[in-house]
Amino acid sequence: MKKLTDLVTPFSSVAKEKMLPGQELAWLNSMRLKALTQFNHHGLPVKKEEDWKYTSLWELGQQAFTHQAEANSITTEQCEKLALLKDAYRVVIIDGVFSTELSQLDDLPAGLVIRPLSAGLELAQPHLGNQINPEKAGFNALNTFLMQEGTVISVDGDTQIAKSIELLVINTGTTEALASHLRNVIVLGESSQATVVEHYVGLNESVSLTNVVTEVVLAYKATLNHYKLQQESKNAFHIATLAAKQAASSHWNTNNISLGGKLARNDVHSQLLGEQSHVTMDGLYLVTGEQHVDNHTRIDHFVPNTTSDELYKGVLDGNSHAVFNGKVIVHKDAQKTDSNQSNRNMLLSRGCEIDTKPEMEIYADDVKCGHGSTVGQLNDDHLFFLRTRGLDEVSARSLLTHAFAVEVLERIPAEDIRNALSALVEHHLPRAGGERVGVIA
Numbered sequence: 001m002k003k004l005t006d007l008v009t010p011f012s013s014v015a016k017e018k019m020l021p022g023q024e025l026a027w028l029n030s031m032r033l034k035a036l037t038q039f040n041h042h043g044l045p046v047k048k049e050e051d052w053k054y055t056s057l058w059e060l061g062q063q064a065f066t067h068q069a070e071a072n073s074i075t076t077e078q079c080e081k082l083a084l085l086k087d088a089y090r091v092v093i094i095d096g097v098f099s100t101e102l103s104q105l106d107d108l109p110a111g112l113v114i115r116p117l118s119a120g121l122e123l124a125q126p127h128l129g130n131q132i133n134p135e136k137a138g139f140n141a142l143n144t145f146l147m148q149e150g151t152v153i154s155v156d157g158d159t160q161i162a163k164s165i166e167l168l169v170i171n172t173g174t175t176e177a178l179a180s181h182l183r184n185v186i187v188l189g190e191s192s193q194a195t196v197v198e199h200y201v202g203l204n205e206s207v208s209l210t211n212v213v214t215e216v217v218l219a220y221k222a223t224l225n226h227y228k229l230q231q232e233s234k235n236a237f238h239i240a241t242l243a244a245k246q247a248a249s250s251h252w253n254t255n256n257i258s259l260g261g262k263l264a265r266n267d268v269h270s271q272l273l274g275e276q277s278h279v280t281m282d283g284l285y286l287v288t289g290e291q292h293v294d295n296h297t298r299i300d301h302f303v304p305n306t307t308s309d310e311l312y313k314g315v316l317d318g319n320s321h322a323v324f325n326g327k328v329i330v331h332k333d334a335q336k337t338d339s340n341q342s343n344r345n346m347l348l349s350r351g352c353e354i355d356t357k358p359e360m361e362i363y364a365d366d367v368k369c370g371h372g373s374t375v376g377q378l379n380d381d382h383l384f385f386l387r388t389r390g391l392d393e394v395s396a397r398s399l400l401t402h403a404f405a406v407e408v409l410e411r412i413p414a415e416d417i418r419n420a421l422s423a424l425v426e427h428h429l430p431r432a433g434g435e436r437v438g439v440i441a
Contacts, residue, residue, distance in 0.1 A: 009065040009179070012040055015145050018067055021118035028121060031129060035144035045138045054323045054355045055265060055294045060237050065179035065209050067146075069095035072174040076102060079168070084199050084229060084420050088164040089114060091151045095172055096180035098149050111159030111192075113152070117183055120152030124185040131215040131243040131271075139239050143213045147183035150212070153196065157189030157219065164195040164417065171232060173206035184214040188222035188250075195225040195414060202232035202260060209237045216244035216252065220274065223251040227417055231424070232260040234291065241267045248274025255412055256283040256295070257421060259428050264293045272299070272306040283312040284408040286428055287320035287352075294323040299341075301334040310341040313408050315401060315429065316352035323355045330362040330369065337364060341371035346378070346404050401429050 015036055022028040044061060045052040074094055079102045083090060090104040091114060098116035105114055115123065132140050151167050171178065186196060200210060210232065218224055230238055238261045244252050258264050270279040285293045299308045314322045324343045345354045356373040378400050386396035405425060412418040 007044070007061050008063060011142060011146065012036060014067050018146075018148070020146070020148055022121045025121060027125065032145040035141040039141040039145065042138065042141070051296060051325070054321075055263070055292065060209070060263065063177060063207060063209075063237070065177050066175060067179050068175070069097060069178055070175045072172040074099075074102065074170060074172060079170075082170060082201050083166060083168055084197055085164055085166050085416060087416075088166045088197070091116065091165070091167045093149055093167070093169045093182065095170070095175060095178055096149055096182070109159075109161065111156035112161055112194075113154040114165065115152045117147065117150035117152055117185075120185075123154060124152045127185050127187060127215055127217050128183070129215075131217065131245050132213060132241055132269075139211055140213060140241060143181050143183060143211050143241075146181040146211075147213070148181055150183040150185070152184075153186045153194070155188045155192040155194050157192055159189065159192045161192075161194040164197055164414070166197045166199055169198070169200045169210070171202045171206070171208045171210070171236070173202065173204035173208075173233070177207045177209075179209040179211065182210070182212040184212065186214065186224065186226075187217045188219060188224055190219045191221040192219070193223040195417070196227070197417065198226075198228040200230045200232055200238065202236055205233045205235050207235045208233060209239070211239045213241045214243070216242070218244060218246045218250035218252060220247045221249045222247070224253070225414060226252065226254040227412070227421070228254075228256045229421065229424070230258050230260055230264060234260060234262055234289065236261045238264040240265065241269075243267075243269040244279075245271045245273055246277040246279065249276040250274065251278050253280040253413070254282070255408065257425070258283070258285040258287070258293050258295075259424070261291060261293070264291075265296070266294070267296045269298045270300070270308070272301050272308070273303065275303050275305040278307045279309075280411070281308065281310040282408050282411055284405060284425065285312075285314045285322055286405070286425065287314070287322055288317040289320060290318070291320045292322070293320075295325070297326040299328045299339065301328070301330045301337045301339065303333060304335045304337070306334065307338045308340070311408060311411065312343045313405060314343075314345040314354060315348065315405055316345065316354060317348040319349075319351040321353045324357065324373070326358045326371070328360045328369065328371065330360070330364050330367055332363045335364050335366040337367040337369065339367070339369045343373040344404075345373070345375045346401065347375065348377070348401070398429065402426060405429060
C-alpha cells in the first residue's frame with residue numbers, strides 16, 4: 001500500500017528540471033537546496049501530526065500535477081471583470097506567469113516598489129524565509145524550492161499609499177491539474193501604511209494546486225490592511241501560509257475569505273515583537289457540497305503591552321467539512337497582554353461537520369485574555385419572527401444566514417473593499433436548504 005509520502009507528482013524531480021527564476025543567484029540556490037533536502041526527508045504532513053489531524057492530503061498526494069502551463073488568452077475586459085477592485089494598483093499572474101500587459105503598475109508614487117518575484121529577488125532576499133519556520137515539514141519547504149513567481153511589495157518609511165494593491169491570481173483551467181508555487185513578500189517601513197488584497201480566481205472546475213506563501217514585515221508604527229479572497233474551482237487544492245513579524249506600535253489587520261476549493265488550508269501567523277503592536281485576525285469560510293476548509297491561526301505575544309483580536313466565522317452546508325484551530329500564546333514576559341479570540345459556526349445541513357479548537361497558552365500572570373467557540377443552527381424563534389412579518393421561509397433563512405456572516409465583513413474599515421466582498425459573499429451564501437442565494441435586496 002502506498003504511503004501519503006509516496007507522491008504521484010515527483011516534486012523533487014520538477015525542481016531539477018524546471019527553469020526557475022534566480023538560478024544564477026548562489027544564495028537562492030543554497031536556500032532551494034536546503035528546502036529540497038527537508039522536503040525529501042519529511043514529505044507532506046500526515047494526519048498523525050496534530051496540526052493536520054482533521055485534514056487528509058491523500059487526494060492531493062495521489063494527483064498528478066503539471067508545472068508547465070499551456071498558452072491562454074485572457075483579455076483586458078475579462079481581467080477587469082475578475083478583479084475585486086476597479087481603482088487599484090494591480091499585479092496579474094495567470095496560470096503561474098506574471099502578465100506585464102494586464103498588470104496596472106504605472107505611475108506608482110514615490111516610496112512604493114511593486115515587482116514580480118522573478119524580477120525582485122534581490123529586493124526580497126533579506127526577508128525570504130525569515131517569517132516562516134523553514135524547518136516545518138511540508139508546504140513551506142515545497143514552496144521554497146519551487147517558488148516560480150509572486151509579488152514583492154516595498155513601502156518606504158513615512159509613506160502612506162492611498163490606493164489599494166490587488167494581487168490577482170487567475171487559473172484559467174487551460175492546463176489541467178496545473179500546480180503554481182507563488183511567493184509574496186510585503187515590507188513596510190517605519191510609519192508607513194498600505195492596503196493589499198490577495199485574490200485567487202478559478203475560471204472553470206478544473207483540478208489545480210495553488211501553493212502560496214506570503215511573508216509580511218512591519219516596521220515601527222507601520223500599518224498594513226491585508227485581505228485575502230479565495231474563490232477557485234471546487235476541484236482546486238489551495239494551500240497558503242501567511243506570516244508576519246511586527247515591530248513596536250505596528251498594526252496588522254488581516255481578513256481571510258474562503259469561498260472555493262476542494263481543499264483549502266490557510267495557516268496565518270503573527271509574531272508581536274514590539275510593545276503596543278496589534279493584530280486583528282479575521283476570517284469567513286462558506287463551504288458546501290464536499291468542500292473542505294482548514295484554518296490554522298497562531299498569534300505569539302512575545303513582549304508586554306500587545307493586543308490581538310480574532311474573529312473567524314463559518315457557514316457550512318451539504319456534506320462540507322471545516323476545521324478551525326486558533327492558538328494564542330502569551331509568552332513569559334508578555335505582561336499586560338490583551339487578547340480575544342472567537343470562532344462561531346452555523347451548520348445548515350445534517351451532513352456538514354466542524355472541528356473547532358480555539359486555545360490559549362498563557363505564561364504571564366497580568367493579562368486580559370478570552371476565547372471561545374460556538375456551533376449552532378438557525379434559530380427557530382428568529383425564523384418565526386421573520387415569517388410573521390411576511391417573509392417566506394426561504395427569504396427568512398437567507399436573511400438570517402447573511403446576518404450571521406456579515407459581522408466579519410463589517411469589521412473591514414475600507415468601504416470599497418467591504419462593499420466588494422459583501423456583494424460576493426451575499427451571492428455565494430447558501431440557503432438553508434442547499435441552494436445558492438443571490439444578493440438580498
